[in-house]
Amino acid sequence: MRNVIMVLQIIIAIALIAVVMVQPSKTNGLSGLVAGGSSAESFYSKNKGRTSEAMLIKVTSVLAAIFAGLCIAQNLVK
Template sequence: MNIFLMILQLIIGIMLVAVVLMQPGKTNGLSGFISGGVAESFYSRNKSRTSEAMLSRLTVFLAIVFAVICIIQNLMK
């Protein structure tokens, strides 16, 4: 059981790193500073349906599963 959890944790860890690296940066850089922020657009109104939102939800899910597996492995020792 412990070997299975270690392998599962390794796979989830690799997936978590990949998902985090696939996400775009959140900063606007100097252009966002000068213009005063993000203008209202179709993209900003429908942000919950984009691939960014899906990647964000997947990151949270994988992080929770990773943490739960860590706790389970600690309790098994």
């Protein structure tokens, strides 16, 4: 049972790393400093909850919760 949980944990960890690496950066870096970082209302900012970025955030949250649950399960199984 412990081996199964460990294999699942490794698979979830790799998937979590991949999903985090695919997400775009939240900062503008130096371009936001030079351009003033204007946050004008656009179609993208109004519909941000329905984009692929929002889906990646949800997947990251689910994978992190599963990973935490597997960590707890691994410590409980002896």
